[in-house]
Amino acid sequence: AYRAAGYWTGRPLDSVLRDAAKAWPERTAVIDSDARYTYRELDDLADRVAAGFKDITPGQRVLLQLPNSCRFALTLFALLRAGAIPVMCLPGHRLAELRHFAEVSQAVALVIADTAGGFDYRAMADELVQTHPMQVITELVTESGAAPSVDVDTGSPALLLVSGGTTGAPKLIPRTHDDYVYNVTASAALCGLTADDVYLVALPAAHNFPLACPGLLGAMSVGAATVFTADPSPESAFAAMAQHGVTVTALVPRSEEHTSELQSHHD
Numbered sequence: 001a002y003r004a005a006g007y008w009t010g011r012p013l014d015s016v017l018r019d020a021a022k023a024w025p026e027r028t029a030v031i032d033s034d035a036r037y038t039y040r041e042l043d044d045l046a047d048r049v050a051a052g053f054k055d056i057t058p059g060q061r062v063l064l065q066l067p068n069s070c071r072f073a074l075t076l077f078a079l080l081r082a083g084a085i086p087v088m089c090l091p092g093h094r095l096a097e098l099r100h101f102a103e104v105s106q107a108v109a110l111v112i113a114d115t116a117g118g119f120d121y122r123a124m125a126d127e128l129v130q131t132h133p134m135q136v137i138t139e140l141v142t143e144s145g146a147a148p149s150v151d152v153d154t155g156s157p158a159l160l161l162v163s164g165g166t167t168g169a170p171k172l173i174p175r176t177h178d179d180y181v182y183n184v185t186a187s188a189a190l191c192g193l194t195a196d197d198v199y200l201v202a203l204p205a206a207h208n209f210p211l212a213c214p215g216l217l218g219a220m221s222v223g224a225a226t227v228f229t230a231d232p233s234p235e236s237a238f239a240a241m242a243q244h245g246v247t248v249t250a251l252v253p254r255s256e257e258h259t260s261e262l263q264s265h266h267d
Helices: 015-023 039-052 070-081 095-105 121-131 177-190 208-212 215-222 234-244 256-266
Strands: 028-031 036-038 061-065 085-088 109-112 135-137 157-162 172-176 198-201 225-228
Touching (some): 015 039, 109 121
Parallel strands (some): 109 135, 198 225
């Protein structure tokens, strides 16, 4: 019924970047404190990194745990183009969560930063592989040529989101190519995003909200630029807004309980 209604269009999720690179090749796609890529550059680099994932075969799950950065966007699309199913770990997850994700997803690889935010991810990975042997990737390898040719069933999972874990260990939530492309494009339309917008990712990029509601992927679907900040403090966020002309971001309202605590403290 969703296909007949035109909601599910048979597009693989990585086509969000592919189509943007065709429509707006020279527009800025992503920016962080160290790098900036146009849509053409990001698209080409995603192909080359996908070609470098030689030990990952279509359908295999890969734990993706990177801070907010252009590298996050690049790795996400490279994994999709290699046919892998990224498990969208958050930077704040630690050994207990990763062991759970590895066991449930039967992941064959983990993509991490060596260190970020004062935490040693490599040391955590060394502990993880003792009980869950897998490839640990800290440096992306690029190969010349096109990305691997992968047959994609758009009704199958594109990625695995993680739940908040308020009732125990976080759950893995499969999102298909069909439903997530619709999620992305419908959210961008609802929010009125245009190619002139600049979207700021301050929340962890692997969350559904800053990833696709409309988020990074929604911004890409209309040719807007996305700015990443790994530090969500007001000082960092406002500086990024001023430097890059940010027009849109996504934030979580403070809870009533927290508001009451602040009010009591103020009183």
